[in-house]
Amino acid sequence: MNEVTIRPIAHIESDFPEKFGIPRQAGIVEELRAKVVFEEPFRNPEALRGIEGFSHLWLIWQFSENVRADFSPTVRPPRLGGNTRLGVFATRSPFRPNALGLSCVRLLGLEKTREKGTVLLVAGADLMDGTPIFDIKPYLPYADCRPEATGGFAPDAPEKLKVVFPAAALETIPPDKRAALRGVLENDPRPRYHSDPERLYAMSFAGLTVRFRVKDGTLRVESVE
Amino acid sequence: MNEVTIRPIAHIESDFPEKFGIPRQAGIVEELRAKVVFEEPFRNPEALRGIEGFSHLWLIWQFSENVRADFSPTVRPPRLGGNTRLGVFATRSPFRPNALGLSCVRLLGLEKTREKGTVLLVAGADLMDGTPIFDIKPYLPYADCRPEATGGFAPDAPEKLKVVFPAAALETIPPDKRAALRGVLENDPRPRYHSDPERLYAMSFAGLTVRFRVKDGTLRVESVE
Numbered sequence: 001m002n003e004v005t006i007r008p009i010a011h012i013e014s015d016f017p018e019k020f021g022i023p024r025q026a027g028i029v030e031e032l033r034a035k036v037v038f039e040e041p042f043r044n045p046e047a048l049r050g051i052e053g054f055s056h057l058w059l060i061w062q063f064s065e066n067v068r069a070d071f072s073p074t075v076r077p078p079r080l081g082g083n084t085r086l087g088v089f090a091t092r093s094p095f096r097p098n099a100l101g102l103s104c105v106r107l108l109g110l111e112k113t114r115e116k117g118t119v120l121l122v123a124g125a126d127l128m129d130g131t132p133i134f135d136i137k138p139y140l141p142y143a144d145c146r147p148e149a150t151g152g153f154a155p156d157a158p159e160k161l162k163v164v165f166p167a168a169a170l171e172t173i174p175p176d177k178r179a180a181l182r183g184v185l186e187n188d189p190r191p192r193y194h195s196d197p198e199r200l201y202a203m204s205f206a207g208l209t210v211r212f213r214v215k216d217g218t219l220r221v222e223s224v225e
Numbered sequence: 226m227n228e229v230t231i232r233p234i235a236h237i238e239s240d241f242p243e244k245f246g247i248p249r250q251a252g253i254v255e256e257l258r259a260k261v262v263f264e265e266p267f268r269n270p271e272a273l274r275g276i277e278g279f280s281h282l283w284l285i286w287q288f289s290e291n292v293r294a295d296f297s298p299t300v301r302p303p304r305l306g307g308n309t310r311l312g313v314f315a316t317r318s319p320f321r322p323n324a325l326g327l328s329c330v331r332l333l334g335l336e337k338t339r340e341k342g343t344v345l346l347v348a349g350a351d352l353m354d355g356t357p358i359f360d361i362k363p364y365l366p367y368a369d370c371r372p373e374a375t376g377g378f379a380p381d382a383p384e385k386l387k388v389v390f391p392a393a394a395l396e397t398i399p400p401d402k403r404a405a406l407r408g409v410l411e412n413d414p415r416p417r418y419h420s421d422p423e424r425l426y427a428m429s430f431a432g433l434t435v436r437f438r439v440k441d442g443t444l445r446v447e448s449v450e
Contacts, residue, residue: 006231056374087276146366
């Protein structure tokens with residue numbers, strides 16, 4: 001087998017400093033905002049010429065926190081409760097050979113910056129802050145959108161939780177981050193095999209620490225700092 | 226920039242021994258059949274458990290014929306006639322950093338073989354025979370199918386040619402390859418900047434050499450050997 005060396009063309013700047021809380025697929029929380037920042041020598045606006053014509057982009061990236069040398073042929077998807085084993089190639093699990101991730105994000109626009117050159121503003125990304133990106137491709141509806149496709153054990157987006165914020169907590173959150181945080185919480189950041197209604201979780205998001213409990217389908221925010 | 230080493234988990238067995246004639250996106254010629262053959266240690270049917278539940282798969286692979294050390298920020302997509310330059314990240318051109326390809330194929334089934342273990346039978350692949358594959362992921366309709374997406378300079382599949390076979394040529398082609406070959410020819414294998422009606426092209430497909438000319442929107446097969 002011929003090994004291949006690839007190198008990041010860019011990295012993402014997102015509101016997730018750690019894995020906990022990141023939506024399990026791209027596009028689930030459309031309100032999330034992130035920036036794609038190019039590395040040299042790829043920091044060249046010419047390489048983006050025409051990209052504004054596309055509403056969506058593919059990012060190919062690395063689950064940089066999940067790189068493992070050993071190969072486990074099966075994984076336990078959270079969608080199945082975390083106890084059922086499926087083949088790794090039948091899932092989007094991060095624990096996979098080469099640890100490559102694939103995400104469809106919406107392109108909001110380009111921003112010229114002094115320090116980082118032209119960056120891409122994207123919505124719906126499910127990448128941890130700093131994640132290396134190896135390729136960016138336009139989403140081609142005629143090739144990539146397959147309405148006839150059937151989705152195995154994950155035919156639809158997961159069910160959402162009801163989210164309750166105390167008024168004081170809500171005010172702590174910058175207005176432009178509120179909808180995204182709500183979206184993240186609605187999608188249940190907990191590991192799927194957790195069901196302790198007393199357990200207090202802490203999630204880092206956009207410089208905030210958000211503490212919450214989940215009981216009977218309702219996520220109650222306890223504090224935001 | 227941190228380089229990353231990845232290694233093939235599989236390779237494809239397709240009817241294209243060379244680049245010429247390969248459809249420019251996956252799924253355009255649905256009649257094409259190919260096999261995904263796993264490398265050791267990934268040749269383990271456990272790694273595929275549950276994959277039959279998905280109708281479509283993503284392949285992440287390498288344009289192994291197009292690996293280049295230098296970086297060109299722009300390319301000339303055949304869809305624009307081959308003369309207009311666009312940014313490489315606004316196209317699906319093979320001439321891109323890391324030379325990674327992304328293809329959505331239909332999963333037809335699994336086949337247990339004595340020599341190659343369990344292989345995947347897929348339809349619509351746009352990969353050259355022997356292409357190394359780095360990852361296989363299920364297509365998740367709720368995350369990957371974006372009917373609202375707009376497609377920039379390539380909103381639809383390219384227009385098709387009319388294809389004419391002489392009766393004798395048609396009989397030379399194995400019956401199970403005819404529809405696929407017709408599909409490949411309909412999608413105009415020529416480089417887009419070619420328009421010489423006298424020029425005789427030769428394409429290798431499924432062990433055959435197919436010679437043809439194109440004039441006024443009609444592709445006429447001259448011989449099949």
